[in-house]
Amino acid sequence: MPDPSARSMRGKVSRLIGIIIPDLTNPFFSELVQSAEQAAARHGYNIIVMTSFDHAAKEADRIGQLTSRKVDGIILVPSNDFHTLKLPKGLPIVIVDRLLPGYSGIAADHRSGVRLGVEHLVKLGHRRIGFISGPKDSVPANDRLKGYLDAMELACDGEQNAAPLIAEAAFDYESGRSAGNYLLARARHERPTAIFASSDQQAIGCMRAAHDLGIPIPAALSIVGFDGIPLASMTTPRLTTVKQPIQEIAAAAVAVLLSKQDAPGLGKPLLLGCEISEGETTSSPQPD
């Protein structure tokens, strides 16, 4: 069998793809890596994983390593702690999930996905719908917020009481919990009858907050999450959530790299649709 090192020295192909993610412990990213590995394997490619821990300096270092390794392309989920990302030209990089303004990339359509979830709640009869948003400086977080506002504006059409109720938070469990506490700490007739959380982990934290306040789910509060991680189906009750098309994202990223095109549509991101995964945390609102 041929020696890949020799081939890659002679020709210009290493059949190696690098993937840089902020944190492999995050189930969203581990599923992304796994899907990328499968997609790459289908083309005879292997994957080198690296973690940036959301640290821009580490990220730059990893890009350098992969470059000198002569990988054929890099799948990059940029660190949050972003600054100017200097891309080594000549090496195709596809940015995934956390799109950077001005760059092209591939991601779920967060905005329409959230809208889907909120509209699900609206259809059930909810009007006072709270929203736990992500960090202000995160592009996907802002897209999700827009989806919420889109849906609320539509629901508002002709009705007064669909004012937005927003709590800003990080994406993790603890932040979701305190955001939930904040949204729910008011009299019953002012309190939201449903909450949409920008991540499943937030949603689960919010479930905890509701539980601690003695608010039964879904009887007195409906909750919808976002992401569709395996964890969502392990809660009690099972979380209703908006599932991101992780496999499709990974497959598209690999396809772009192997087609040697720098980007899908030249600076225009490719957005893939989400779908609702119904759990047990949503029902019609009880009359006050």
Add this chain to the structure above:
Amino acid sequence: MPDPSARSMRGKVSRLIGIIIPDLTNPFFSELVQSAEQAAARHGYNIIVMTSFDHAAKEADRIGQLTSRKVDGIILVPSNDFHTLKLPKGLPIVIVDRLLPGYSGIAADHRSGVRLGVEHLVKLGHRRIGFISGPKDSVPANDRLKGYLDAMELACDGEQNAAPLIAEAAFDYESGRSAGNYLLARARHERPTAIFASSDQQAIGCMRAAHDLGIPIPAALSIVGFDGIPLASMTTPRLTTVKQPIQEIAAAAVAVLLSKQDAPGLGKPLLLGCEISEGETTSSPQPD
């Protein structure tokens, strides 16, 4: 900067380590991979990840790929669906977590870890302690079972009522849930006052079963899990669990590979200690 392909052709070192795991979606394995990546990075090594999906044929294929890639070593979590594992000699492989009888390897000390957890329950006053075991053909599952039996025998010393209550199950959430239902479906004075589950996912499934049966945790039932995955601290109430030393396992595996020794202690596995992570699912038993 040097070209790794050239170096690896000239010398015999690729500074690449392969890691083969059954499923990256399993939080235990994703943490293992992340830890391995960090440990390897400290030595200037990079990691190629591959997934076997617990399929022996795929596993063999991945080993072949890594061999021809000239990786300097392989970290292998063997697929469950094991058969004879033919190791390409000359290429150091370290078996991790799921030790194979006859091979050396590195893993948590499951037996003493479980004993630790069960003894925690005994100290709280529990005697009717149920155990959700893993699949019969899994080596770690059997080690965990032994740890339970060890602890129960000790607790039994001079007391009659510490008869083992065992339910066999797979390691996942659903199996833990049905095992929990099985153990709890009896009159209160016969029902266990505490359950030790062989995995956190089982434990969380079991919490769900208890919840569905109207059994409050920890008031009427204490639960302890095993693994220490992040998920354990996101349940309501937070799961008490026995944490595996994942980072240490990964670091040791990398160290073994880089030291070019085939194994720690020649056929004798290296076992690393676990520790208890206290949550909110344990308390002293209520009098019947």
Add this chain to the structure above:
DNA sequence: TTGTAGGCGTTATCAT
């Protein structure tokens, strides 16, 4: 001490 040649395994190209 400093410098240079050879060979690792491929594959592309060129010559027979």
Add this chain to the structure above:
DNA sequence: ATGATAACGCCTACAA
């Protein structure tokens, strides 16, 4: 068509 050869970049070993 088939086979020989050079070049990819680095490292080691040997020579000046």
